[in-house]
Amino acid sequence: MMRVFSTMNGQIEQIKQGEKGSWICLSAPTDVELANVAQSTGIDLADLRAPLDDEERSRVDAEDDYTMVIVDIPRAEERDGRDYYETIPLSIIVTENLIVTVCMQDTVLLHPFMEGTIRGFNTFMKSRFILQILYRNATMYLRYLRIIDRESDRLELKLRHSMQNREILMLLELNKTLVYFATSLKSNEIVLEKLTSLERIKQYPDDEDLLGDVITENKQAIEMANIYSSVLSGMTDAFASIVSNNVNNVNNVMRIFTIISISMSVPTLIFSMYGMNFNEGMFGMPFTDKPWGFAVVVVVSMLVAGMVTWFLTRSKMFK
Missing domain, CATH: 3.30.460.20 (CorA soluble domain-like)
Known part of the structure; x- marks a missing residue:
């Protein structure tokens, strides 16, 4: 258009x-x-x-x-x-x-x-027009940076209550935006430096204050972008550490449950075999004809389960 x-x-x-x-x-x-x-x-x-x-x-x-x-x-x-x-x-x-x-x-x-x-x-007034555009551009950067800062604070509050992938991805998106902003602002600063020394663009006395304001606003935007980016990077790293710590806690719980499950399967297997009623003949279950047979089977089962538990806790597979 x-x-x-x-x-x-x-x-x-x-x-x-x-x-x-x-x-x-x-x-x-x-x-x-x-x-x-x-x-x-x-x-x-x-x-x-x-x-x-x-x-x-x-x-x-x-x-x-x-x-x-x-x-x-x-x-x-x-x-x-x-x-x-x-x-x-x-x-x-x-x-x-x-x-x-x-x-x-x-x-x-x-x-x-x-x-x-x-x-x-x-x-x-072409020279002033350029400076006015650059001044408004710097102020727009500042306004968007404040919006991004408020958005990151809102995401931080959400992440304190529940870790959701969506919020973490939004933080990464904001961090990427801040990097782009900082890079663009630094490029614009170089353009400003060239404009101040370019003879074709006339520098009128009435525009000196405007030029100073443009340079000041642009530098402030660069500093804000760098500060917000550092804060957001630290926040992202902190939440990443929390997520990693939660994963480790879950792994520890699963390790304990796995050891308990395997250890309990040993007496279950033994008791299951004794429940098959092989009481007669040469293939009958041992100690079934003794009054103290039940106690022996229980003790043996517990000893074997204890040995399995000790082995699994020392095994490298469950470290």
């Missing part, structure tokens, strides 16, 4: 065609839209397609007629009744006359700019 905006009389208005001082917003653009923008602005088609690859790295490219800035932005996607977080690239291309943004999806990052709710935003 292609939309064009321009600041008119202090208000953001959507117009039909790009003109000097306007902003062209491409969200999940078609090939026809990309070709038309490339033809009208002189931007290379390959550069317009670059942010449509979700593996595209953050960078700053300075061409002859334009400068392209690619940063990673966060996004939330609802799947199976819960939100999943990931990062996608956003391209900001600055030409002499206008500014172009390209993203593979219609991101909420740019909606406040389209609605005119960002204070001090003008489409013709």
